[in-house]
Structure formats: C-alpha cells, structure tokens
Amino acid sequence: MESRIIRWGIVIVRIFCAFISFYITISCINSLNYAAGSTKEINWIYEYLIFKSVASSAIAVASLVFAARWMQSFYKEDVKRSEEVERFNADMIRASWAIETILEVQEEYGKDVPEILIKGMITGLFEDKQKANEVNDASLALQALLAFTGSASFGPNGPTIEIGKKEAKALSKAKLPTDEEK
Structure with a gap:
C-alpha cells in the first residue's frame, strides 16, 4: 500500500513538472509575440526565449513519457505478481485435493494409491514457470x-x-x- 502511494506521488510530481514546463513554453511564446510587436530587441534574447521554450517542451514531454512508462512497468509487475499468487492458490487447491483423494482411498479401501497416479496428480505443483521453459x-x-x-x-x-x-x-x-x- 505504501509503495503505491509513493508511486502515485512521483507520477503526480512528474505531471506537475510537465504542466510547469508547458506554462514556461506558453509564457516564452507570449514574450516572443510581445517582443515582436515592439521595437527590435537584441537577437540573442529571441534565441534564448526560443531555446527556453523548446527545452521546457522537451522536458514536459519527457516527464509525461517517463511517468507513463514508469507506471506501466509497475502495472506489469503487479499483474505478474497476481498471476503468481493465483497459480500458487490453484496449486494449493490441487495439492489439497490430491491429499484428500489419497487419504479417502486409504481409508475407504484400505489400499495404497499407485505411485503413477500420485505422480500424475502432483506433476507441476509449485514449479517455477521459468523452470518449465528450460x-x-x-x-x-x-x-x-x-x-x-x-x-x-x-x-x-x-x-x-x-x-x-x-x-x-x-x-x-x-x-x-x-x-x-x-
């Protein structure tokens, strides 16, 4: 829970930085329009304002892209973890069923369950997904x-x-x- 709050806090800060950069860009454009309407200013002022607006726009876009990619990576990690938990729960249910079945057969019929049947019931239980791909x-x-x-x-x-x-x-x-x- 705490990590989600931190994640969203960082995303909100990034989005705030992007809006500040967009505001700087708009103010630079307005300054250029104002300067163009008055007497000719020194050429380096125009270049500075243009550079400032381009740089702040790039920072704004980079901030938004970074925030989106960062949240996407956390989303993928959360999905992966939830799939692992679901698989673990399914394995627990299957293991419980296998134990119940073996105990019922032993209790009702007084016989041991064949080894091949037990192996078939427990094959793949609690195995790592990456191990299966080896x-x-x-x-x-x-x-x-x-x-x-x-x-x-x-x-x-x-x-x-x-x-x-x-x-x-x-x-x-x-x-x-x-x-x-x-």
Whole structure:
C-alpha cells in the first residue's frame, strides 16, 4: 500500500513538472509575440526565449513519457505478481485435493494409491514457470545435430540424417563439452 502511494506521488510530481514546463513554453511564446510587436530587441534574447521554450517542451514531454512508462512497468509487475499468487492458490487447491483423494482411498479401501497416479496428480505443483521453459540436454543435442545436417527426416524407418562434406568438417571441429562443463 505504501509503495503505491509513493508511486502515485512521483507520477503526480512528474505531471506537475510537465504542466510547469508547458506554462514556461506558453509564457516564452507570449514574450516572443510581445517582443515582436515592439521595437527590435537584441537577437540573442529571441534565441534564448526560443531555446527556453523548446527545452521546457522537451522536458514536459519527457516527464509525461517517463511517468507513463514508469507506471506501466509497475502495472506489469503487479499483474505478474497476481498471476503468481493465483497459480500458487490453484496449486494449493490441487495439492489439497490430491491429499484428500489419497487419504479417502486409504481409508475407504484400505489400499495404497499407485505411485503413477500420485505422480500424475502432483506433476507441476509449485514449479517455477521459468523452470518449465528450460531446455533439456536431449533437445540441445538434437538442435546441435540438426545445425550440422544437410537434411533430416523422421519416418516409419526411424530418423534419417544426411550430412554433407561441409557439415561433416564443421561437426568434426565442433567443441565437445568436457566433464567440468557438464
């Protein structure tokens, strides 16, 4: 709750700074109009006022863009956290159901639940989303092999891989992982 108040406070300050910059821009434009109506002023005054109005406009736009991006990043973080909480709640419900089911089977039938059924019920519980996206060694090996092949096909007779001279040379020069790297 406190962080949200701080976030909104910073956004309000940024928006206030943007309005001040817009006010400075408008006052500079009015000064230019006033100076243009009177006698010719020194050229550097015009340049200063133009620079001041352009700089304050850039600051105003940058402040608004920064405030919007900053709030968007917090929104995305909040959405991510709420999704994690929802996933955790769903995992808790599923784990509770699995325990209840196992206890009911043991109580009513006096038998143990098969291990394969238990594994099926608890697969993926409380696992990190990033861990699920990790690539295993077999798929990395297949990816490396396919990078060196001229063509590959998978059919009823098993996989067929054709390697040309160029790919064979590249494959023979490929660095093999050592025991320390594994």
